[in-house]
Amino acid sequence: MKKNILAVCGIALILAILINGTQVQSVSEYYLTHIDDLTPESERVTISIRCDAIFPHYDELDPALRSEEFLPPDGVILPPTEYRLREGDTVFDILNRAVRQNHIQMEFQGAEESPFGSVYIKGIHYLYEFSCGPLSGWVYRVDGAFPHYGCSRYTLRDGQVIEWLYTCDLGQDAGAKWIGGREN
Amino acid sequence: MTERLTAGLLCLFLLLSPLSVPATAEEADTPLSVAQGIVEWKKKDSGSPDGWLMNDAFLETAGSTAGDWYPIGLSRLGIDDRYEDYLAVLEDRVEARYRQPGRLSAAKATEWHRIILAVLAAGGDPTAFGTDENGQPINLLADGVYDRGKASPLGRQGINGMIWGLIALDSMRYEVPENACDTRESILAEILSAQLPNGGWAMNGNGADPDLTAMAIQALAPYYKGELDTRADVREAVDKALGFLSASQLPTGGFMSWGTENVESTDQVLIALCCLGIDPLRDARFIKEGHTLLWGILRYRQPDGGFAHSFSYDPQNPNAKPSQSNSMAGEQTLLAMAALYRLENGLSSLYDFRPEEAGAPISAVFSESDRQAVDTLPDPLTTEQYVTVTALLDKLTRSADFAEKAAYLQKLMAAKAQIAEIQAEIDSLNAVIRDKLYPFESISLWEKRTVDEIVKRYNALSEYDRAKIDGREDILKAKAQIDSLLRGVILSAILLLTAAVTAFFLIRRVRNRKEGAP
Structure with missing residues (x-):
């Protein structure tokens, strides 16, 4: 009789485990697969990608790009999205993670090829530098301000808000006063 | 080329007189001594303090803004360096980019202009620099300046497209054909009117x-x-x-x-x-x-x-x-x-x-050390040997005949093809990863074969080439995810089986007891 009770308990336990899920992971595996999970205590940043500055300059846009495939009707390529901040993450790291997670096309020049010693973003979502006039290209803002240096040199802090903006006049449409094209 | 540059350097050295600068600290400085300071710094910065400024890592950047202006500056100062190797890599890069849409750049004409000046500085001919996919010589001057307008307006990026176009055009006082999209006159007029x-x-x-x-x-x-x-x-x-x-x-x-x-x-x-x-x-x-x-x-x-x-400091940024x-x-x-x-x-x-x-290319000598370099190429190759192999092959093609030339040619061409294959594999693997491993949440056991395939291809690469795979961490992450999902399925199966067997015996026991009980 005792054996029967034990067996019933055993079956109940097994079913309980099965219902609860059977993920069995080592500590390092757990850490690896949950590295980007957002928990209430994790540090985080917000990133968005927009190209609505093109609309007032639509006649300057490369004719090959004049379709909804490249230019979303609302100008939003990525709405504000939260990502977990890892130690030492730069603006470029978060952008790269965001475009990969969301299958957004991006082309950049590596830091070693760029005279600025920083990664340079050439195009996002098929919109490139000079796609919409001579002063067009991608700029970024952190907490509303335009940093004076490349995105792979900007280390982020908890809670910061990154905006990638397509500009048609060297950032002035987005409120920047200084951004210059020094590259020949 | 090298000899000529060295001779030129010597002559100019003798001609050189110190500058008269109104500040005392710089009295001993000449343009050449200042330049040499920069060269020393750059060598240290790129990790070859005792070698050439153009080490293999630097030559990897040929054809980019960071890679082309130093050779131009060095050459115009008569400072000796690896111009032939630079030219070989640059030509290979230009040929590869001519096979992509937009060629050197869809919108940026100055990409051509910088490379035209770099080719001239290294002793090459920008009007016949490699061949395109149809076997036609690449004319950077036509495609980048006077007929640039056929693909995209010369001034698309602004007036600097015109300015650098004119500098490139006048670098050798090139003639412009009559039916060209842009002429000297039209470019001059554009610059003046701006x-x-x-x-x-x-x-x-x-x-x-x-x-x-x-x-x-x-x-x-x-x-x-x-x-x-x-x-x-x-x-x-x-x-x-x-x-x-x-x-x-x-x-x-x-x-x-x-x-x-x-x-x-x-x-x-x-x-x-x-x-x-x-x-x-x-x-x-x-x-x-x-x-x-x-x-x-x-x-x-x-x-x-x-x-x-x-000198200005931006308190917002601790990194600058x-x-x-x-x-x-x-x-x-x-x-x-x-x-x-x-x-x-x-x-x-x-x-x-x-x-x-600029002069006619002098025939190269494929020296004993060059042969040794070919003989000691590692097997299997990695993309780390790209610069070495490209430069050696170019030199060998231009060298006079010698007994084993054909054998060396065959070996180097095979090496070049092998490296191109590895590069293609790197590009393709990067594309597959971008395509299949995201978003991470969507990875299920159905993707096991894809993930295993990616891991296999990644492991087949050399250590050096693996560093060129983007999202390496995500491969490990996906693999760990698949492993734990699989482990979960196996565990569930075992547990289910145990439960079923236990239940079976339990039921039998209960039934036996019932039957046994009178």
Whole structure:
């Protein structure tokens, strides 16, 4: 009789485990697969990608790009999205993670090829530098301000808000006063 | 080429006289000594303090902004380096990019102009630089300047497309065919019409920029001095531009651009004056409170010989180190020193590449050490050998016949093909990863085969090539996810089986007991 009770308990336990899920992971595996999970205590940043500055300059846009495939009707390529901040993450790291997670096309020049010693973003979502006039290209803002240096040199802090903006006049449409094209 | 450069360097060394700079600290400095400081810094910075500036890591960047201006500056100073190897890699890169849509760049014509100048500086011919996919010689001058308009307007990126196009066109006083999209005349007219009322040029309509103004002067210089037919309108425009620059010069001798006083703006103004044949150290218009342009430049020199971009510090950014040697500041100061050096020694101006540097390629000697380099190539190869193999193959093709030439040729061509294959595998694996591993949440056991395949292909690469795979961490992450999902399924199966077996025996026992009980 005792054996029967034990067996019933055993079956109940097994079913309980099965219902609860059977993920069995080592500590390092757990850490690896949950590295980007957002928990209430994790540090985080917000990133968005927009190209609505093109609309007032639509006649300057490369004719090959004049379709909804490249230019979303609302100008939003990525709405504000939260990502977990890892130690030492730069603006470029978060952008790269965001475009990969969301299958957004991006082309950049590596830091070693760029005279600025920083990664340079050439195009996002098929919109490139000079796609919409001579002063067009991608700029970024952190907490509303335009940093004076490349995105792979900007280390982020908890809670910061990154905006990638397509500009048609060297950032002035987005409120920047200084951004210059020094590259020949 | 090397011999000629070395001989040239020696001659010029003898001709060289120290500059008279109004500041005591720089009295011993000459353009060449300043340039050598930059070269020493750059060598240290790129990890070969005792070798050539153009080490393999540097040659990997041939065809990019960071990779092309140093060779131009070095060559115009007569400093010896690996020009032939640089040219071989650059040609290979240009050929590869000509097989992509947009070729060197869809929108940026200056990409062609910089490479044209770099090819000339290294002793090559930009009008026949490699071959395109149809086997036709690549004419960078046609595709990048006078017929650029067939693909995209020369001025798409702004007036600097016109300015650098004209500099490239006049680098060898190239002839423009009659039916070309843009001609000298049309480009000149565009540049002149973009001048602002205050005499400057601007990237964006309103505020004139000293950098762009200086570059416009560099382009107009041949028409000012009377080398190409002197034009009254050009003279007037340049004089007005000089007035603007003189008025904008700061008491430090330097210039401010986009709100920051920086070394590159001053470099460009110095180059502009040298192109006009004006002695920048003695012309009263460009000495402020006793400070010359050179003084304004040398302020940015660092103890390591390199140059900092600016002094201003941005408290927002702990990473930006304003008073630290920087690659772009170094390269533009190197060019400025080359311009000054050439002026002082009566050489052609910085971007005038006629006779001295450009000549018929001399046949190369495939030396014993070159053969040894081929014999000691590792097996299997990695993309780390790309620069070595490309340079050796180019040299061998140009060398005179010798007994084992065919064997070496075959070996190097096979090596080149193998490296191209590895590169293709890297590109394809990167594309597969981008396509299949995201978003991470969507990875289920159904993707096991895909993930296993990616892991297998990744592991098949050498250590060096693995570093070129983007999202390496995500491969491990996906693999761990699949492993734990699989483990979960197996565990569930075992548990289910155990439960079923236990249940079976339990039921049998209960039934037996019932039957056994009378």
